[in-house]
Structures are given as C-alpha cells and as structure tokens.
Amino acid sequence: MGYARITAVGLVGVTGHLVTVEAHVDRGQARVVLSGLPDAVLGQARDRVRSALVNSGFHWPDQRIAINLLPASLPKHGSSFDLAIALVLLVASGQLPPPLIDGIVPIGELGLDGRLRPVPGVLPALMAARESRLRAAVVAPGNLREAALVSGLTVHGSPDLRRLTAGLAGQGEMLPVPELDAESEDHSPDLADVVGQDAAKRALEISAAGGHNLMLLGPPGVGKTMLAERLPPLLPRLDDASAMEVTAIHSIAGQFEKRAALLRRAPFQAPHHSASMPALVGGGSGVPRPGALSLAHCGVLFLDELPEFRRDVIDALRQPLESGIINIHRSAAVVRFPARVLLMLAANPCPCAAPKPADCECSAMARGRYRAKLKGPLMDRVDLHVRLQPVGRSALLGDEPAPEDSRAVAERVSRAREAAAARWESAGCGRIPNSQVAGARLRARPWRLPSTVLGVADWMLDSGRLSARGYDRVQRLAWSIADLAGRDRPDENDLGEAVELRLGHKV
Ligand SMILES: Nc1ncnc2c1ncn2[C@@H]1O[C@H](COP(=O)(O)OP(=O)(O)OP(=O)(O)O)[C@@H](O)[C@H]1O
Ligand SMILES: [Mg+2]
Ligand SMILES: [Zn+2]
Known part of the structure; x- marks a missing residue:
C-alpha cells in the first residue's frame, strides 16, 4: 500500500504546463486505472511501463493501481509521461525510497526493454520547469543536446530505467549535458x-x-x-x-x-x-x-x-x-x-x-x-x-x-529595421516592423502622410484601383522605402514606388 507523486511537463502548442503524476497502489483486485484525460498514446503507456519495469529487474505490483494526471482539464498526449509514471509507481509500490524522486522532473518515453527514448518538445518542457523554479530534470540521452540550451536547471541523462534509478540513488553515473558547439x-x-x-x-x-x-x-x-x-x-x-x-x-x-x-x-x-x-x-x-x-x-x-x-x-x-x-x-x-x-x-x-x-x-x-x-x-x-x-x-x-553581396544589403536592412522599430516603439506600438503597424495608426496624426505625398494613392483609392487594405499596405511599404533611404518620412517618390510595387506595373 502506498502513494507517491511527481511533477512532469505536458505541452499545449508550444507552451509547457506542469502536470502532477500521482500513483496509489492498494490491496484489492489487480487492475490499473489511468485517469486525467489521457489520449490513446497515454493509455498505451501502461503497457510500456509494465514491460519496462519488469525488464529492468523491478516487479509490477499485482495490486489495485490508480494513476492520475493533474490537472484533469489539461489535454495530455504523447509518450513523454512514461518515465514519470514508472518512477512514481516504483515509489508507491515501495521499490524506491521517496526522496529519490523529490524535485526531479522526468521527461521521456520508455521502450519495452526499459530503454529511455527521446521525445519531441524537450526544450519548451524544460523551459516551463525552469520557470516554475524546479531545479532538476532527467531526459533520454538523445535529448541531452537540446536540454543543454536551457540554463538554470540541472539536467542529467541516462540510457535506461535501471541505470537511471541507480544514478538517482548515487550508485552510478548519470550523463551530463554536452558543451554547446x-x-x-x-x-x-x-x-x-x-x-x-x-x-x-x-x-x-x-x-x-x-x-x-x-x-x-x-x-x-x-x-x-x-x-x-x-x-x-x-x-x-x-x-x-x-x-x-x-x-x-x-x-x-x-x-x-x-x-x-x-x-x-x-x-x-x-x-x-x-x-x-x-x-x-x-x-x-x-x-x-x-x-x-x-x-x-x-x-x-x-x-x-x-x-x-x-x-x-x-x-x-x-x-x-x-x-x-x-x-x-x-x-x-x-x-x-x-x-x-x-x-x-x-x-x-x-x-x-x-x-x-x-x-x-x-x-x-x-x-x-x-x-x-x-x-x-x-x-x-x-x-x-x-x-x-x-x-x-x-x-x-x-x-x-x-x-x-548579401552582407551589404543585410546591413541596410538592419539599419532600416532599427529606424522603424525605434519609431513605432516611441509611438507606443512596440518594436514592430512596418508591415505590422495598424492601419488606424498610419492614418492618424502624427503619422498621417500629407495629401501632397499621398496623391497617387488617394487617386487610386477613389478610382477603385486600390482596396482600402491596399491603401494601408502601400503606406506601410512607403515607410520601409523611406527607412532604407534614411529619410524620417516617406516622400512622394517613395509612395510612387510603393504603388508601383503593389500593383506590379508602372502607373
Ligand atoms: N538571374 C540569374 N543569375 C544567375 N543564375 C541564374 C539566374 N537565373 C537563373 N539562373 C540559373 O538557372 C537556374 C534556375 O534558376 P531558378 O531555379 O531560380 O529559376 P526559376 O525562375 O525558379 O525557374 P522555374 O520557374 O522553372 O522554377 C539557377 O540554378 C541558376 O543556375
Ligand atoms: Mg523555381
Ligand atoms: Zn502559356
């Protein structure tokens, strides 16, 4: 009879969310209940973990086993919870002392032979762990290079469950993250x-x-x-x-x-x-x-x-x-x-x-x-x-x-981007490029261009040759042309070039 819990990480989109994996092993008819919105892959985790435990020299508790993943509302998928489930079961069934898994975030899939396999998304998972001030994680050797990108968190790797538990107990070596190239x-x-x-x-x-x-x-x-x-x-x-x-x-x-x-x-x-x-x-x-x-x-x-x-x-x-x-x-x-x-x-x-x-x-x-x-x-x-x-x-x-060559052009681009970022930041829009400035902002003072500059675009809007979206987009383009030339505002030539580029021919 026993209970244990461990923190793992689930991904939703590109964001990692902490997931508590808890296990309760109790007397009663031998069966496994897995709860907490698992998808099909997670359901198969039970079979993988069972084989991995047995093939690593542990025993599978022939008792009533409840495994729960919290919060239930978070959709969970993939095989990256295998390792967490295995470790929490080993503690709940008395095969590992609880302090061994204390404060450790396990991320990895288990092979039937107990081998630890890499999973996608280790970088965002570890970033989430670090943000929650968790201090240590274990991953598959194949994920160590990726783990090296996250600082402020101790990460170790191990090839299989047996050596991992020995390493956690201080009775074997764990693999360190490699130096970044x-x-x-x-x-x-x-x-x-x-x-x-x-x-x-x-x-x-x-x-x-x-x-x-x-x-x-x-x-x-x-x-x-x-x-x-x-x-x-x-x-x-x-x-x-x-x-x-x-x-x-x-x-x-x-x-x-x-x-x-x-x-x-x-x-x-x-x-x-x-x-x-x-x-x-x-x-x-x-x-x-x-x-x-x-x-x-x-x-x-x-x-x-x-x-x-x-x-x-x-x-x-x-x-x-x-x-x-x-x-x-x-x-x-x-x-x-x-x-x-x-x-x-x-x-x-x-x-x-x-x-x-x-x-x-x-x-x-x-x-x-x-x-x-x-x-x-x-x-x-x-x-x-x-x-x-x-x-x-x-x-x-x-x-x-x-x-x-590209270097010369990239330098001009970089200067133009800097000018635009500084301008829109001073306008309270953040450091965005011209293409992301709201149309309303462009049409309002102090950024509104005078009709002497807007002439062609105004005429094309009136005559239906430019859509309202096109009208805004031409102005954004004109700002970029001015930024490249080092002018602090577009002039009528910049606008003329913008209209030509937008329409794909001379006007
Ligand atoms: N302006 C150019 N300067 C130098 N080499 C060129 C130029 N245009 C074409 N080439 C040569 O022709 C090859 C094919 O060019 P590319 O694949 O870019 O043509 P494309 O316009 O994409 O053609 P397609 O419509 O068939 O896809 C290039 O690998 C290059 O060797
Ligand atoms: Mg082509
Ligand atoms: Zn043709």
Whole structure:
C-alpha cells in the first residue's frame, strides 16, 4: 500500500504546463486505472511501463493501481509521461525510497526493454520547469543536446530505467549535458550569385526591411527560386526570445536533431505544393504538430509554383497571415502555434510556362483559370509584385558590374529595421516592423502622410484601383522605402514606388 507523486511537463502548442503524476497502489483486485484525460498514446503507456519495469529487474505490483494526471482539464498526449509514471509507481509500490524522486522532473518515453527514448518538445518542457523554479530534470540521452540550451536547471541523462534509478540513488553515473558547439559557419546562398534582376533584388530588400509579403512572377529559369532562398539571410538574426520560441517549435515538430543548436537565423520553409494540409499549416492525427507555416515563424514561408497549391490550403493561410497565430481545433482544445511569417510566392505567368509571351500555347480558358488562381484574398495580402524578365547574355557572361553581396544589403536592412522599430516603439506600438503597424495608426496624426505625398494613392483609392487594405499596405511599404533611404518620412517618390510595387506595373 502506498502513494507517491511527481511533477512532469505536458505541452499545449508550444507552451509547457506542469502536470502532477500521482500513483496509489492498494490491496484489492489487480487492475490499473489511468485517469486525467489521457489520449490513446497515454493509455498505451501502461503497457510500456509494465514491460519496462519488469525488464529492468523491478516487479509490477499485482495490486489495485490508480494513476492520475493533474490537472484533469489539461489535454495530455504523447509518450513523454512514461518515465514519470514508472518512477512514481516504483515509489508507491515501495521499490524506491521517496526522496529519490523529490524535485526531479522526468521527461521521456520508455521502450519495452526499459530503454529511455527521446521525445519531441524537450526544450519548451524544460523551459516551463525552469520557470516554475524546479531545479532538476532527467531526459533520454538523445535529448541531452537540446536540454543543454536551457540554463538554470540541472539536467542529467541516462540510457535506461535501471541505470537511471541507480544514478538517482548515487550508485552510478548519470550523463551530463554536452558543451554547446559554436555556431556553424554561415553557408547561406548569396545575393551576388544572382545576375541582373535588379527590380526583384530591390523588392527583396524592401520586403526584408519591413516584413512585406512578396510575389515573383516570371518564366522558368530566370532566378525566382534562387532569389527566394536569398531572402532569409537578409533578415535580422533572431533575438534571444525569438530564438527560443523558434527552436521550441522545431523541437515540437521533432526536427531538433538536425540542428542541435539554438536557431539564430531566420528560418526558411519551402513546402511542396503536394504537401498535406497538416504538413503545411499544422495539426495531424495524435499530437498536434506545427506545420511549415509555424516552422517558418520569424522567417520566410516560400510557396513556389503558387497556382499548383490547393485552394483550401491557400485559404487556410489567410487568417494566420494577419494574426501571426494558427489555431488548430481539436475536440479537447484549441492548440495555437506561432505563425508570424514573411510570405514569398512565385509563379509562371501561364500554365505552359513559355519563355517568351509570344511562344505561349495556352488556350484563353486555361490562361484565365490560371490567372484566377493568382488573384483573390491571399494576393491582396501581398505588397510587392515583381515581374521578372529573362537575363541578357551580356549580364550572364559577367560584362556588367558585379552585383552587391548579401552582407551589404543585410546591413541596410538592419539599419532600416532599427529606424522603424525605434519609431513605432516611441509611438507606443512596440518594436514592430512596418508591415505590422495598424492601419488606424498610419492614418492618424502624427503619422498621417500629407495629401501632397499621398496623391497617387488617394487617386487610386477613389478610382477603385486600390482596396482600402491596399491603401494601408502601400503606406506601410512607403515607410520601409523611406527607412532604407534614411529619410524620417516617406516622400512622394517613395509612395510612387510603393504603388508601383503593389500593383506590379508602372502607373
Ligand atoms: N538571374 C540569374 N543569375 C544567375 N543564375 C541564374 C539566374 N537565373 C537563373 N539562373 C540559373 O538557372 C537556374 C534556375 O534558376 P531558378 O531555379 O531560380 O529559376 P526559376 O525562375 O525558379 O525557374 P522555374 O520557374 O522553372 O522554377 C539557377 O540554378 C541558376 O543556375
Ligand atoms: Mg523555381
Ligand atoms: Zn502559356
């Protein structure tokens, strides 16, 4: 007869929540009752833990066992509670003394042989433990690198349950967290590799400076994909809070192993158009996982060959593009993942993708259907539209001056971002980029631009060629153009360029 409890961590979205795991072993008919809103995986924990205990040389109490996870209202899923359940059972059944597990947060899945297996989401779980002033945790060896990112918490690893309990009792070695490697060298592609395409490069720079969504339209082989891959390195490096958040998202998606360090560079996600809805926006059966949309948080989501994407996928992007958050609805709860991305789109001008418009073989109907996919509510959220032309031979053969490299452009972007952040902070909006400033703020004093500057935009709004959303978005763009030029306010030329970029042609 006995009772024990231990603190574990459950994840909801990217946030860790403390969960108390308690066990009561009592005389009576041998059976196990697991309560506290467990999902199917958690139900299987019972069978895994039973085998793990027996195969580690412990015995399974043939008594009445009650295991409860608190708070009941918190949805719990996944196999990361295995270790907590095993330890709490060992104490409740008198096989381990209670002080051994005192103040320890166990995170890990158990194999049937008692081996400790890594689980996704260890970083946000440990962050939650640290915030609650818990001092020590144990994880699987495969999670130690990730655990090393959280300071202020003692973390140990152990390969299996037997050695873990020996280690806790001071009768064996535990594995320490490894030293963090220095950040790997930057091998991101450089803008200097792209010949010509000055208009597109200019748009890339403005996009990076203000966080404006961008669309490249052009025939095959002119450098659209090349340019897209060169956008993230123009964005500022992630600050501590963003780096933790972005890394936590990748951790929950089970993509930490590949990186094994805190992500400091703006992420880049280029999902294929055939990718499933959960792979793109998040969700899936079982534990909800972040999709490409959230993996690109604080970075770039690139949809190459946009018209090939399914309509429902495109529609699902609309709301998160405005709010920066994706809500995934589940029967038990709504799971939220951060999704503040810079959207970059690319497409050919028509389905046959002829190099020159004159060579196009598409029927008028096919062209019309294709064009229709390039319109609509998603496109209204794209501020920069660029049409690319094939690069001339003399440019490709290097007869023109060498293009600027990414470092030079990134420096201008960084100065522009700093100017914008300082301005909007002084206005009480926080350190946001221009793309995130509320329309009402732009239209009110002291930020409202005079009609001498707004002229073209006013005329286009009146004549219906700009939507109300477009009108605000053009102004945000003009602020970014002014920030890049080091002007403290946009002038009429900045606004003119903004309108041209918004409409994708000269006005
Ligand atoms: N402007 C350019 N400067 C240098 N190389 C280029 C340029 N445009 C294309 N290339 C070369 O052509 C290849 C294809 O370019 P990229 O994949 O970016 O074209 P794309 O516009 O995305 O074409 P598609 O519509 O077929 O996807 C590049 O890998 C590069 O070698
Ligand atoms: Mg391409
Ligand atoms: Zn065509």
